[in-house]
Structures are given as C-alpha cells and as structure tokens.
Amino acid sequence: MPTSRRPRVSLLVTDLDNTLWDWFAIWHASFSTLLDVLINLSGIDGTVLEHEIRKIHQERGTSEYSHLLQEIPSLADAHPGADLAEIYGEAISASRSAREQAMVLYPGVLEALREIRSRGTQIIGYTESQAFYTTYRVKKLELDGVMDVLYSPPDHDFPKGVNASQLRTRPDSEYELQVTQHRSTPPGEVKPSARVLETIIRDASRQCTEVAYVGDSLMKDVAMAQTVGVADVHAKYGVVVGRDAYALLQRVSHWPESDVRNEEALRTKSAITPSIVLERGFYELPDVFDFTSP
Ligand SMILES: [Mg+2]
Missing domain, CATH: 3.40.50.1000 (HAD superfamily/HAD-like)
Structure with a gap:
C-alpha cells in the first residue's frame, strides 16, 4: 500500500x-512440569489435583498463582503441618526453569x-x-x-x-x-x-x-x-x-x-x-x- x-x-x-x-507456551511449560512432578512425588491422582487447583485459581483470579502449591488441600492433608514448599521444592524449581526457558x-x-x-x-x-x-x-x-x-x-x-x-x-x-x-x-x-x-x-x-x-x-x-x-x-x-x-x-x-x-x-x-x-x-x-x- x-x-x-x-x-x-x-x-x-x-x-x-x-x-x-x-504466554500459553510459558504457562504450559511451567504448569505441566509442576503438575507432573507433583503427581510423581505425591502419588495423588492428577484429576484430583487439577480440580483443587482450578478452585484456587478462581479464588485468586489468576492461573499463575505463585503460592499455588502451598494451598493445595490434598497435599496439605498428606503432610499435616509440614512446609509443602520444602517437601515439593523439586517441583517448584523444575517448573521455574521450564518457565524461564520458554520465556x-x-x-x-x-x-x-x-x-x-x-x-x-x-x-x-x-x-x-x-x-x-x-x-x-x-x-x-x-x-x-x-x-x-x-x-x-x-x-x-x-x-x-x-x-x-x-x-x-x-x-x-x-x-x-x-x-x-x-x-x-x-x-x-x-x-x-x-x-x-x-x-x-x-x-x-x-x-x-x-x-x-x-x-x-x-x-x-x-x-x-x-x-x-x-x-x-x-x-x-x-x-x-x-x-x-x-x-x-x-x-x-x-x-x-x-x-x-x-x-x-x-x-x-x-x-x-x-x-x-x-x-x-x-x-x-x-x-x-x-x-x-x-
Ligand atoms: Mg492476549
């Protein structure tokens, strides 16, 4: 023209x-890594985790909630009173590096x-x-x-x-x-x-x-x-x-x-x-x- x-x-x-x-690729790299490692480490069913996570995301108004892991009820139930970020630190760091790479x-x-x-x-x-x-x-x-x-x-x-x-x-x-x-x-x-x-x-x-x-x-x-x-x-x-x-x-x-x-x-x-x-x-x-x- x-x-x-x-x-x-x-x-x-x-x-x-x-x-x-x-954004989607960044989100997916980060979230799917977090979820996969959590399923492996905790043995909790993926559909249960997804369901609980959706509720947290809706409450927080974001699908990128940085404190997500610490608020998942079935993880808290599995480790009463424990520091979930510490127990599942591997999931957090794997998810973080997947996110950085996709950015x-x-x-x-x-x-x-x-x-x-x-x-x-x-x-x-x-x-x-x-x-x-x-x-x-x-x-x-x-x-x-x-x-x-x-x-x-x-x-x-x-x-x-x-x-x-x-x-x-x-x-x-x-x-x-x-x-x-x-x-x-x-x-x-x-x-x-x-x-x-x-x-x-x-x-x-x-x-x-x-x-x-x-x-x-x-x-x-x-x-x-x-x-x-x-x-x-x-x-x-x-x-x-x-x-x-x-x-x-x-x-x-x-x-x-x-x-x-x-x-x-x-x-x-x-x-x-x-x-x-x-x-x-x-x-x-x-x-x-x-x-x-x-
Ligand atoms: Mg857009």
Whole structure:
C-alpha cells in the first residue's frame, strides 16, 4: 500500500500475552512440569489435583498463582503441618526453569516496536495478567522503556504474611520497571469492557482515529477495539485455542466456565471479523499503518 493510503496512527496500544510473547507456551511449560512432578512425588491422582487447583485459581483470579502449591488441600492433608514448599521444592524449581526457558518474544517483536517508536508513535501495553509476572517479563524481555506505559491489574492478594518481595527469587530491581510507567487497572475491569481502553486513550490525550489496538483474542481484544472505535488488529499468529495442550489450561484456569465455552464457540463460528489481520507475526505491523508522532 502506498504510504499516503495507510491510516495515520500516533498511539499503538498492544496486548502482551500471545501478542508479544507466547504466554500459553510459558504457562504450559511451567504448569505441566509442576503438575507432573507433583503427581510423581505425591502419588495423588492428577484429576484430583487439577480440580483443587482450578478452585484456587478462581479464588485468586489468576492461573499463575505463585503460592499455588502451598494451598493445595490434598497435599496439605498428606503432610499435616509440614512446609509443602520444602517437601515439593523439586517441583517448584523444575517448573521455574521450564518457565524461564520458554520465556522469549515472538520473532521480530523487539525490532518492530523499536521501529514504530522511532517514528514518534507512543506505545502502551494493556494486559489482564497481574503485575507480578507481567513486569518481570517486560523487564526480562527487554521491553522496559520500549513501551511508554503499561496497564495491568494489581497483584492478587498474597497469603497472609507474604508479600511480593518474598516471592521473588532475585533482587527487587530485577522485577520493577525503570523506564516504562506502570499503571494499575481498576479491579474487576476485564476485556472486552471498553472502559480501560477508553481511559488509556483519554490519558494519552488522543482521539480514537489516531489509535490502533493489537491483540490475539477475537472475543476480548478485537471486540473491545471495535467497540471503542479504534483500528483493530488481530494477532492471529498468537491464537492458541484449539491446540491440544490448551485443554489443560481450560481445566485448571481461573476463567469462569462460560468464558471457556464462549471461546470454544467463537473458534468454530467466527462472530467477530477483525479489520486487519497479522497472519505470521507482530513484525508485519510496522507496514500496516503510517506510524507517526502526534
Ligand atoms: Mg492476549
């Protein structure tokens, strides 16, 4: 497309999980390792553990709950009064190293974001994943400073007497963002609710016509962008619904059962048609718009 025909965009809002990196692969590597080692060490049936874990995830509002193991009832019953993190330390460390290994950006993400930024366009991240893991990933994947602002929910409630610092295995400076500004989204606001995206655009003093939003979920990201009236971009390369391994996430996820079913239904009959589709990768994005400064 000739440059003049491409829509001008001075604010790019991007989803993070499965848009910039394969959150599902990271989650699956980490969680399936934890579960497998727990089953082996404890001898407790996998379906029992999955059932108990789902309840904990729903209570905590996340499927990445760092204190999970310590709250699994059947493990607590098997070792009354014992320190479960110590007994099952092997599961924790195996899961952690599987997660670290899986933590990479999709190809070309960093280069594409830097290119867009070099044209003067503001870049804002908006995720539903909680602050603890999100800021760690942003930092680890060298995105601190590439995004101007990051919006995420605050952390889940930690167990009594435990705070974020105690859950960190490295110094705080490895987790906190130095350049990108971190802002919390209000409790209970989830995509595709338009409210947070509208706030982001207002806070950035932009009009909807100057904004593009990119994300992998038709139901959440694309639907939200269309409601708000910004240019919607579907990160199709990031879609994982339907992968065999995805069933594990559906079984233990904090998502309400209705969300899981809706997502499946959407996969088979696509009710939402995105305006722009990135088929192969995020690296296609710089050519889609005329990215400019405001
Ligand atoms: Mg996503």
